[in-house]
Structure formats: structure tokens, C-alpha cells
Amino acid sequence: MKLYEFPPTRSIRARWTLQELGVDFEAIEVNLVAGDHHRPEFRKINPAGKVPALVDGDFVVTESVAIALYLAEKYPQKRLLPTDLRQRAEVDRWLLFTVTELEQPLQRIVRHTSLYPEALRQPAEVDLAGREFKEMAAVLEGHMQGRQFVVGDGVTVADFVLAYTLDWGNEAKLLGDCPKLISYMERMYARPNAAPRIAQAVASLAAR
Template identity: 35%
Template sequence: MASASVVVGEAEAHSHSHNKLTLYSYWKSSCSFRVRIALNFKGLKYDYKPVNLLKGEQSHPEFLQLNPVGFVPVLVDGPVVISDSFAILMYLEDKYPQQPLLPTDIHKRAINFQAVSIVSSSIQPLHNLNLLKYIEGKVGPDEKLPWVQSVIRKGFTALEKLLKEHTGRYATGDEVFMADIFLAPQLHAAVKRFNIDMNEFPTLSRLHDTYHEIAAFREALPENQPDATG
């Protein structure tokens, strides 16, 4: 796998660790996108290691040593190896407390965790690459998009209802928190890849527009990654 060094974020990390973070990522992966946003937001420098999912690099023995499940992202911090975007974000939150990703208010934290769960359990896994390949093989290629759209609409309907009373500038107030970091990639995929009509979801649509105003989000966009292709 090729390596490209990525320097992102507007602030230097105030860390006692001298380890350089390494992120194994695929440009189109929304789970990797979440971690890229968090790293940027916290001002952490990292090396970017592309893993081409379409070429099956996630199944290579050297990658399976890092993550036996064969999914991106994987974060390496010295001797520490973490896979799963939520676990990575919680690790970053604990180790690099600058620009916190979780509010101190316990109710607001719960709303963040709820939004995170809807995206990571009820939407994204139901349209990942493996499942879409399975649908294509068993049912046919024409069934992929309607399936994805129905999954996203159901999840977005729940998110719209959940967040309606809690949004400020961002999902749960006027600061970026973990809900935003999970929402932004899912919204980007819905609009750019799956042709979701966002008029049905005014709160989410406004958030989608707002995220593009933040440098940490823009720098994490799939098309801005070293392994991006047309």
C-alpha cells in the first residue's frame, strides 16, 4: 500500500506523545471520513495509508494483522492499534482532549450517542460495500439504489425527529460534537452518491450545508484524499 503524508488541522496537537499517528483509510469510506474529521478537528497530524477496498486490499494478510475483521479505518498510535471508527474517536477523545467531541451536559451527550447509533447501526452498515455486492448478486444491480435510499430515508426520518429540538448551528447546539462527525459523512454520501431528496429533511439539509463551511470537514472530504479517483 502506498503512503502519503497528510498534515491537517489549524492547531498543533498538544500531546505528550511523540508517536506519529497513522490512519488506514479508503477515500470513499464514510467510517474513515469520520475519523479524518476528528483528527483534523483536534489538529492532529497523521500519515495516511490508503487501503483500496475495490482491489481487496482489506483482505491482504498484512492488513488483517491490524484488523482481523478486514474493515477500515484503523488507527495506529505507536504500539496502540484500534479499529472501528467509534472506538477510535473515543480513544482520540481520551488521549487528545483539545477540541472535545462530547459535551459535558449528560442529556446532550445522550443525544449525541443516539445520533451516532442511528448512523452507525441503522444506516451505514445496511449500505456498505459487502451488502450491496450481496444484493447485486442475489437480486440484481437495479435493486441496490432503491434499497440504499429506503435505508437512508428511514434513518434520516428518525434523525430529523431526534435533532429537531436540539440543533443550534450544529446538531446538538452551537459547537461541533460527535453527532456532527457521524452525520457529515452520511449526509455527504446521501447527497453525492445516493440521490436523496433532502427537501424531506430540512434540519439535516441545513446541517449538511453548514458542515461545508468548516475547514476540518472540507479537508476530510473523500475527493480531497490522496487515494481519491474520479
């Protein structure tokens, strides 16, 4: 398998899943700063020009959560997805919660602080998105009361996706009122096969 990635993007979610599974894969960097994602050869893999992308033989999967789910289902013996119907529904629930209620406001913050041309940035949007993130993080803080993992008694791909997103929120200084989420995030990143933290990924780029 080949993973097209670029730190510190959502590629971390896909890499984390691969590392937890112990699956051999070839890592191919798509340097977004250098514009590699606009090259025709990469656009053939993902017409959206975004990472991550996973190539498994003649099959291509894009979108980080879809990649994580595909890998977990490809290797069911690793038990990164529950077989119980209700627990699987809970995994889906928290995956969707993560990418809609938590990731979406974080992405808006990034767009209006660095991605958009300065003339198009709206500071009010940054403040609004930050409040929205904190409101939904508080919901998750309550859910994590007495829990080690977001669903059930064992790790699932929902934990990898969520921990990365919380790290993103922590980098934006939005987790100060959520000690349980911070503790959970730190536990997840202390796992032997965890992916690099966002700050580590940024530092590795800066050191080149």
C-alpha cells in the same frame, strides 16, 4: 499515530476527527480495489480486513465511530465530547442512531447495487432500504429544527460521523425531502478542517 484509510469509505470520519483536532498523523492508504486489505500485514492490524484502523503506539483501534470517540477522549481540551452526563448520552444516542438507522440501509443499498455479485443482488431490497433511510432521516430532520449541531451548542464527533453519513445518503439521492439536513451537511463540510466530500474522494481516485 497512523491512520490506515481508503477514500471514500468511513475512513473519512476518522480523518475528519484528526483534522479537527489538529493532530499530526501518518496517512497510510489501504487500496481496497487492489486488495490491500487482504494482505497479511494489514490483517495483523485489523483481522476483519476493513478500514479505517488507527494505530497509536502499541494500541490499535478499528471501527470509525470507535476511532472518533477514542480521539475525542484522548484530547479532551479540544471539547469534541461534552462533559455533561446528559449531553454525552445524547452524543451516544445520535452516534448509534446514525450507524444503525441511517448507515445500515445505505450499506444494504451498496451491497445490492455494486458489492454483491449480480446474481445475488435483490432490487426489492434496494427500494426497501431507501424507504427505511428516508423514514429515519425525517426523524432527524425534525430534531435539527433550530439547531446548528446535532447535540448542544458546539461541534462534537457526532457531527462528523453524521455529516459523512448524510453525504452518503445525498449521493444516493435520498435527502431530497430534508432541506434542514442538507443545509446542516453543507455547513459541516464548509468547516476549515473538514474532510473531503465523498464525491471528491471518488474523483481523486478516478484521476489517478
